[in-house]
Amino acid sequence: METIKLTIDNRPVEVPVGTTVYKAAKTLGIDIPVLCYMDLHDLGIENKPAGCRICIVEIEGRRNLAPSCSTACANGMVVKTHTTRVINARRTVMELILSDHPKDCLTCPKSGRCELQDMAVKLGIRNIPGQEYAEMSTYKKDFSPSIIRDVDKCIMCRRCETMCNDFQTVGALSAVNRGFMSVVAPAFEQDLEKSPCTYCGQCVAVCPTGALTEVDHTPKVIRALADPTKTVIVQTAPAVRAALGEEFGLEPGTSVTGKMVAALRQLGFDYIFDTDFAADLTIMEEGTELLTRLGKHLSGDKSVKLPILTSCCPGWVGFFEHNYSDMLDVPSTAKSPQQMFGAIAKTYFAEKMGKKREELVVVSVMPCLAKKFECQRDEFKVDGNPDVDYSISTRELAHLIKEFNVRFNELPDEDFDRPLGESTGASIIFGATGGVIEAATRTAYELHTGKKLERLDFTELRGMEGIRSATIDFNGLPINIGIAHGLGNARKLLDEVRLGKTNYHAIEIMACPGGCIGGGGQPLHHGDTSILKARTKAIYAEDTGKTIRKSHENPYIIKLYEEFLGKPMSEKAHHLLHTHYFDKSKKDIFI
């Protein structure tokens, strides 16, 4: 490999050709500040508009200061990152960025996690010269079911655009207008709700400021908890336990399942249940659907479509409703675990408790912002009463725990309630890319072959690569499996399926990088993808630690079918656990 030698802050360093000054400095442990720049290395995403100029450094022999995030190293370069000139210029840059920024920190939803705020602190900004003359932008706030856009706080780093356009290929956002009026917005500056947005939340996950945030449902949850006429039930998604600890200063990858349950009990929820239970249920339904379709297909029934696509990710569901409306019969009809849980809670469990559905409030804790939209969809309501009342993110739960004065890190480990709190290792891995299909494989294999699996870890289905495939031997029948995470990768896979170029039997798709562990509602990773890897590890470790690791062996799932649903795909199961999709390709985007 060809290398380059240079010095940064008087220290020599040798880096491969093409390395930027910013990255070279990092190898020396020098953190040059950046704002617009973002490098999600493991996902192959780099946002490098070189627009903010906060990362400027002095390079000997050059007249102008250079943006280190986009300046390549050269042999013999002498770089200084903290001369008086650099420090003054960097401060001026920051003051300019802040001059038209709302001074809202006290009430801003991003406060405390805001990269812009952190930068102001780091640079010691104490006043903003000339701000009394600075014109302030006054865009209207845009409220969608999941996401709030407050573009007055936008600093035009364009990270959201990179996520939405390059990584997700949704194309809901673009920089529009010029100069002072420029913002990132949907086409024709319409509300997000009128755009092809999937509410995956990946733009929120990378926005350095309060310009993009989630709709906060915690006030409604607090009200429900205080209402003596309501029985409040909570369900927690698999990926939440692998990340919640980060909000309390714990190492990324620390599983906090027991503490989370204890905290939820302290918050006053009447029943602490687990979305994992519903994930097991999903496997029963989706797995059976796969085997039924497969059986028909093998017996020559041409009307049956393969591959079957997973349908547990509402971001992905939104994406295919907008972009693959010609293929609406390809995905599984199984609802997402969140919605399956809600449907069972407000029927089976309500009956058990002798309560009416209106007396129950179902709250979900999700790593996801699309779930906020999903639980408001009309088809998931009975006479206007939603199966899931409120969906809060991992971040919102952390906030709730803090607001309720709970010392999280000192909590003892507690257990979920029964019956809807029992789960298997198979359901936990739903939280990582490849996990749903691995869980389905464990069950479908045993149901199809009648044999016991000897090896439960299908490591060939795991990993961080955007598109993966593997063939699993179902006792002589080779089953071809495809996996994609990130909607751009999903698009690549789906385009091939549409052209009939693949021979997959089943495909798992997750909208977010790494699967739900990288969801838009998770603690912010601030561009550090090692955090995503640590969460994935925690998920698989939880699976290994479980005694029951196959969905069809969950005793409470078996009981649910015996007492209530009959068989998977029965009429009742169909009614409660399956859904249908809508063609949104022609959604009118005009007022």
Added chain:
Amino acid sequence: MSHIKVELKKEQVAKLKEICKSFNNEAGELINVLHKSQETFGYLPAEVQEIIAKELNISVAKVYGVVTFYSFFTMLPKGQHPISICTGTACYVRGAEKVLDEFKRILEVKVGETTPDGKFSLSCLRCVGACGLAPVVSVGEKIYGRVSPDGVKDILKEYE
């Protein structure tokens, strides 16, 4: 951004597709495609942008982003009589702004807009090179010099 909803005719859609095709439906040719389309239609309503986005396989948001970035592109149809007021330095110091305000007041439109009856549209432009006549106003091809706010009424009368 306000919109006037436009129903594109079949031939117009075909024409747009043809324009895109003449640039090989390449996303990199977006600006050229927009130029050509505006030449053909006079302006770039949302419906036109949507077709272009689809043909070039890019998002509508991106197309709109480019349309709003370059002041040459417009999403509003020009009026039958497009009015331009020069706000170059010479005209400005000689009171172009007051003239502009008078146009705005009488026509009840903002800069960049067209009157509801489609008769007049209002825009500003930079120096037309007739500084000796400042402030200068043009209506269609016709140039008016030394316009005062009081003269605005008379100019408009000519087009009634």
